[in-house]
Amino acid sequence: MKHLIKLTTFSMALAMFHPCGVRAQSAGSFVTTVGAEWLDFPNSSAQPIVSSSAFGTFTSPGTNVSVHNAFTPSVLLTYFITDHLAVEGFVAVPPKLEVSGHGNVMAFGAGGPSLALSNFQPALTARAFAPVLVAKYYLGGAESKLRPFLGAGINYTWFRSVQLNPLFSGTLSQVAGPGGTAQASASPSWNPVVTAGGTYQINKRWSLTGSVIWFPLKTTASFNAVNADGQVVLSNKTRISAAPLMVNLGVGYRF
Template sequence: MQKQFSFLPHIAALSVMAACAAPAMAQTAGSNIVNVGWFHLAPQDSSETLRKNDGPRAGPVNGSGATVGNADTLGIAFTHFFTDNISLTADLGIPPTFKLDGTGTLAGVGKIGQAKQWSPAIVAKYHFGDANSTFRPFVGAGVTYVWYDNVELTDNFQRTISSSYSGGRLSTAKSSANLSSSWAPVLTVGANYNFDKAWSVGLSVSYIPLKTNADITTELPAALGGTTHSSTSLTINPVVTFLSVGYKF
């Protein structure tokens, strides 16, 4: 009997070791993960020259340009694993506000305007390693549909183009703008670090080749040519960083 009891501590120790070595089951087929975190959008931007399309003084506003500033917002991602290595992620978030500043001959205007960008995305990912790996890099590709609202032009910019389009005779003509919507591809790389079977932290970097056309309507008096339209194109091409905390359920 004494010898039998002497084995009990060894059996208990082996049981604890087995429990610690048990698979974390962090990212297996059928898993659903919600990530909440911070999106940082850094445009790799350029712009075409602003052009007045009709009426008196139609033509390019020589040397004009614009640049798009960085933006930050809260992001949410929902991921479903179809296999241990293949998943599909829906990226959402509070629409960030992008600010545009004048460049070239419009540099003195300062801020030209701003707009909110909506860009929900669907991204398919391949995760390296096995389902129970603590550290899991991934690559992915997908698509986003981008549109804009709350497009606003600053008073200073409106005064500038009013004066330019009227030959300096009027600076109070009002202008409004629209930005075109478009589909765009999404390319992403990143990794997840799994703390346990439920919690993880993730970091991804995505690139979106993105271009939008801006159409500006300026309400000039009939004597100065009436309503006139201007246009330009903005290449935004944002690099999007997403740092987040994930929970599996």
């Protein structure tokens, strides 16, 4: 991943605008870029887990989570409004994120049973849908071969197929009693986005693009014990902060 970031940074630093004789990135151009995305979560963390039941509400100090890195294919759709200003939509195959838990959950207080999250790894998995829409400003002219860019925009992230570790799920189901189940979810969120990178124009149609995208992702993860009547008998919540660094490399085609 560090090599990808260095490559993108190097492309930006090479702001030498060599004319290539074609206006491949000019007003009205539409470029589709297909590539791959590396998601790095260097500073993921969570607030202590809060558990609520008929016995009261208790916080488990020292509990935390870490989100594992992931890799997935990606597609960028870029439209040039002017020679310098473009709008871009970014989508990727929803990666399967793995979340590891740390510390001990004391759902019924300090005097009750303690559950070590280290026994359930990963504690949770989920598919993340995180499309991005940005406005980008390109340096250099439309005929330049190398064009660094900066951008900002918005992201909406939601999660599907949120699943607990089978052993963790089984433990919660026992708390729910006969016929009980464990249910997990993660809340969606809107997030501001910043991006930087560069495009190298191979010829009038084809190009190479490298970029880095960052946004402060937050979600509330819940994992509950639900009895046979559908009532939540034990709820557990934590607020997760992930702030992924998304490194993208791709090959673009101008239509």
